[in-house]
Amino acid sequence: MSLNLRYMRSADITRVVAIDRQAFTTPWSARSYAYEVGESTYSHMVVLERTEERQVQGWRRLLRGLSGAETQEVVTEVIGYGGLWNIMDEAHISTVATAPEVRGNGYGELLLAAMIRRSITLDAAYVVLEVRVSNTVAQHLYQKYDFEITDRKKNYYRDDGEDAFDMRLDLTQTTIRQFHERFEAVKAQHTFTDFYTNSPRPIQN
Numbered sequence: 001m002s003l004n005l006r007y008m009r010s011a012d013i014t015r016v017v018a019i020d021r022q023a024f025t026t027p028w029s030a031r032s033y034a035y036e037v038g039e040s041t042y043s044h045m046v047v048l049e050r051t052e053e054r055q056v057q058g059w060r061r062l063l064r065g066l067s068g069a070e071t072q073e074v075v076t077e078v079i080g081y082g083g084l085w086n087i088m089d090e091a092h093i094s095t096v097a098t099a100p101e102v103r104g105n106g107y108g109e110l111l112l113a114a115m116i117r118r119s120i121t122l123d124a125a126y127v128v129l130e131v132r133v134s135n136t137v138a139q140h141l142y143q144k145y146d147f148e149i150t151d152r153k154k155n156y157y158r159d160d161g162e163d164a165f166d167m168r169l170d171l172t173q174t175t176i177r178q179f180h181e182r183f184e185a186v187k188a189q190h191t192f193t194d195f196y197t198n199s200p201r202p203i204q205n
Contacts, residue, residue, distance in 0.1 A: 002051045003049065006047060014030070081111070082112070107190075112141065
């Protein structure tokens with residue numbers, strides 16, 4: 001199995017929307033992702049892609065066996081994604097999610113770390129995001145990366161009116177140094193190829 005971090009492409013949108021609908025009660029539309037990927041000048045959308053060998057199943061396995069062909073195939077799929085907006089000196093993490101079947105493997109942290117690293121590459125002064133006040137698991141992850149709660153937005157989520165915490169990470173010399181140490185720990189946990197954090201933004205996907 002191999003993992004790749006790379007910019008989101010138009011061809012990824014169907015899969016990203018499917019994950020989004022499983023992860024959130026207020027998912028984005030396919031049109032919103034198409035805008036982020038193909039039209040926005042400030043968006044830095046990322047996907048985490050997994051490639052692995054799998055056994056062919058069902059009648060396809062039978063046909064391959066009869067013909068003497070390999071009964072394994074290489075499958076590549078998007079298993080997570082994130083959205084980052086960079087406007088002037090602000091980096092804003094707009095969304096991040098992983099597919100339900102791969103949760104608990106640290107891939108969400110990998111995507112978060114990738115977007116923070118991209119923010120540093122873009123010379124942002126700080127990173128901000130919103131999180132549900134009830135989502136303590138996500139808050140603990142953000143706090144691990146030195147985000148702090150700076151405000152509370154009343155009735156922020158339109159599906160149920162729940163409040164959101166504004167969280168902010170100031171990219172100072174100290175926090176950047178601490179981040180790089182954490183990113184090295186993430187790299188030690190996951191073997192992946194990074195085509196995102198230091199790569200130029202594609203003009204068109």
